[in-house]
Amino acid sequence: MKRVTGIGGVFFKANNPDQLCEWYRVHLGVPVEEWGGSAFSWKSPDNPDGVGTTVWSIFKPDTEYFGPGPSPFMINFRVDDLAALLAALRAEGCQVEDKMEDSEYGKFGWVTDPEGTRIELWQPPAGQ
DSSP: OOOEEEEEEEEEEOSSHHHHHHHHHHHHOOOOOTTSEEEEEOOBTTBTTOOOEEEEEEEOTTOSTTOSSSOSEEEEEEESOHHHHHHHHHHTTOEEOSOOEEETTEEEEEEEOTTSOEEEEEEOOTTO
16 A cells, blocks of 8 residues: 655744745745645656645644644645555554545545654545
């Protein structure tokens, strides 16, 4: 079974998300959208048409989306079979959240690493 197939997103906290987004836009050319982030399309030998994205987004410092741990960031990894991977991680004794979300953007699940960092696992919708 394949596990991680790529990085789906990088999310981090900032004391002033709007100001930091503007800095990234002006100085690094990151095309920050109204929702506070950017989606970068990509290509690879296995994906010559460039179907897929990596999301970059800044969150407020008090966000609960990163879970209860102390980490100021969260990485989203792309996976092919979320249910199978979550089952394997549970069997290996990893700290896996019970919930799994299914939305128009795909399926999401979460595991926490040994240092308390929440990791988001994402199975994109078919064709992405």
